[in-house]
Amino acid sequence: MKKSIFGFIVVLLLLLTAYNINAAELPRETEQQKLQRMQWWTDARFGMFIHWGTYAMAARHEWVKNRERMTDEEYQKYFELFDPDLYNPSEWAKAAKDAGMKYFVITSKHHEGFCLWDSKYTDYKATNTLYGKDLLRPMIEAFRAEGLRVGLYYSLIDWHHPEYPIDRIHPMRDNQEFREKNKNRDMNKYVEYMFNQVRELLTEFGQIDCLFLDYSFPGKDGKGRHDWQSEKLLKMVRELQPDIIVNDRLDLLDVPGGWDFRTPEQFMPRRWVTVDNKNVPWETCQTFSGSWGYHRDEASWKSDRQVIVMLIETVSKGGNLLMNVGPTARGTFDDRALAKLKAYGKWMKLHNRSIYGCTQAPEEFRIPQNCFLTYNPDTNRLYVHVLEWPYKFLHLDGYAGKVKYAQLLNDASEIQFRENRGAWMSRDQGLAEDTLTLELPVQAPDVTVPVIELFLE
Numbered sequence: 001m002k003k004s005i006f007g008f009i010v011v012l013l014l015l016l017t018a019y020n021i022n023a024a025e026l027p028r029e030t031e032q033q034k035l036q037r038m039q040w041w042t043d044a045r046f047g048m049f050i051h052w053g054t055y056a057m058a059a060r061h062e063w064v065k066n067r068e069r070m071t072d073e074e075y076q077k078y079f080e081l082f083d084p085d086l087y088n089p090s091e092w093a094k095a096a097k098d099a100g101m102k103y104f105v106i107t108s109k110h111h112e113g114f115c116l117w118d119s120k121y122t123d124y125k126a127t128n129t130l131y132g133k134d135l136l137r138p139m140i141e142a143f144r145a146e147g148l149r150v151g152l153y154y155s156l157i158d159w160h161h162p163e164y165p166i167d168r169i170h171p172m173r174d175n176q177e178f179r180e181k182n183k184n185r186d187m188n189k190y191v192e193y194m195f196n197q198v199r200e201l202l203t204e205f206g207q208i209d210c211l212f213l214d215y216s217f218p219g220k221d222g223k224g225r226h227d228w229q230s231e232k233l234l235k236m237v238r239e240l241q242p243d244i245i246v247n248d249r250l251d252l253l254d255v256p257g258g259w260d261f262r263t264p265e266q267f268m269p270r271r272w273v274t275v276d277n278k279n280v281p282w283e284t285c286q287t288f289s290g291s292w293g294y295h296r297d298e299a300s301w302k303s304d305r306q307v308i309v310m311l312i313e314t315v316s317k318g319g320n321l322l323m324n325v326g327p328t329a330r331g332t333f334d335d336r337a338l339a340k341l342k343a344y345g346k347w348m349k350l351h352n353r354s355i356y357g358c359t360q361a362p363e364e365f366r367i368p369q370n371c372f373l374t375y376n377p378d379t380n381r382l383y384v385h386v387l388e389w390p391y392k393f394l395h396l397d398g399y400a401g402k403v404k405y406a407q408l409l410n411d412a413s414e415i416q417f418r419e420n421r422g423a424w425m426s427r428d429q430g431l432a433e434d435t436l437t438l439e440l441p442v443q444a445p446d447v448t449v450p451v452i453e454l455f456l457e
């Protein structure tokens, strides 16, 4: 009896030590250190997501293999015939830079399993297509040359690897015969492949600034942290690239150091994203038209105004926007995407001061009707993004005594203002003692969203 209790305690101690060693594996840092590590990223606010793979040929969503339950054999034609002959990554990089984007994140491998780089660990890669060349390296070089930071997306999920166990989102999920035949697939072998590839990506391409791992779906017939060996993977990532910024899809939300930022996808959070009631770094990824991969027939393209307001709204809630482009299988950004990027560029050229280095405004500044606020804590300037141009006056309740100077941002023309102390407009019952009233021209400036820059006291 005594012996077995002793044994039990020894096992318990061993388990606890193992757990502690494990928990201690991820580098610890203070909140301040984390904010500092991420500062270039929170200052940047705006990046480009690129989803590119052989699914661009199907041109009907990057999940086409899954949605249409295609076998490897059926999907193989895209691999064999992939030939992006017009590919010129300098053009992509220039388009991103001109749009005002400061970093980019490219799908080095998406769920289909196809690799854009010349990986040692697979034949399913760009160099073995008709095109015959590495697509990733020249892209990284081109974006770096334009001064953009480099992010890699890597799919944890793999619908091509022969050892990747079939699960509830695998293209072959409903094919019982296939499942039966493949029931002995060895996750450990796949995990080894994944670790090798991630190591390759983080050692052979110089400094990688962000890593977007995608994604976990734990539970029945799914995959989560134990399947991916997430902690071990993340530990390796941080060892190889100590400054790297990593997303939150490894299923490690409850592990200290298990993620750097949250990633709400294809919806606009109502407020600054929180974890345990605390504001955390966040980046929303969005599409111009709904699909991530190139989609020829999609009609739900957002307007110029919508995509610009999306950026403003994101920053007004303290977040980053990662806006996606799905290049064609010829290797080009199609005209619709280019037009959206141009719209961003035109607006950003005049207004990027209200985006870069900006965040949510301090609480004391109430958000006026039909507006979003952004704020730069370094320059102490507040930006009023006016979504609906009001007639002659914009009343800012609670702002009296807090503003030194006001101007339109697009042309630096003065906006005169009055403070209400003497009730100069006593006809308007809505004006309080502390209201500051901007006197606006009747005609709105000819920009998609006008911005008023307030120099605060």
Ligand code: GLC
Pocket: 051, 062, 063, 214, 215, 265, 285, 292
């Ligand atoms: C997803 C999808 C995907 C896309 C991604 C972007 O989880 O599976 O196709 O790459 O989110 O965030």
